[in-house]
Amino acid sequence: MNYRVCVVCLGNICRSPMAEVVLRRTLADHGLGDVVTVDSAGTGGWHQGDPMDERAAAMLADNGYDGSSHRARQFLAAWFERVDLVLAMDGENLRALRRLAPAGADVRLLRSFDPAAPAGAEVPDPYYGDREGFAEVLEMVQAAAEGLAKHLSERLPG
Template identity: 40%
Template structure:
């Protein structure tokens, strides 16, 4: 069985998208779904390529017992559209950039969505960027809640309805 693949995307790939990658990866491991779901992250910009997650992201993840060792920022590639099933953008600017870059023709399968579509009851479209706000706690709370919802969606797509109802 082919894995479902999720790519989280933010601006620089050092704060929000690696946080979401690490959180979802941890939840997938807790449920033993590593053979069925793969996760990665990327940025729309190239300022931080090769750098580890922001210190604030590392600190909040470590405080929750979630590792991010070995993660390095990368920029979104055109091949990502064909490789991933979901491209989850952390804000509307990222989504707009991604939709402009998507190939107009040829192979492709990724469904592009904004992360906050997973949390419509919150009433806002964008995950705040803690690089500018400094509020990594707020972002972590949103990421945790949204990743739970995304994992439910992925389980359902995999046909694991018993797990998805938990």
């Protein structure tokens, strides 16, 4: 069995690639690396083929992660056929994804897996901010990744 997760933000150069890298490592640390595949994309396509934002990559590198191989892609409706869980970074992207989704698709906010986050909590877009915004995103993503790993470890054969 291979459970597939796709993390989605707007342009796929900041939040969702950070979440992809963190989630991949967190799942591996929980023994789910061979059971769960993680990918990321953006609802918009204007950054397709671009590497991760330099500030996002630097924040990951400063914390022991490697996002250097990332290239931005756009989420397409056809992907719902091959993805089990789609995780949006914020309400805007959640709504966009749900408009594309077929009935029964599992589309949620990433932070819904963080037990300390309030209902409806979003991962804010750090693009127009400074380094602190990227640090905040990393903390939110790490907390949600731990929660998702726990959730999946209870539901998937490991």
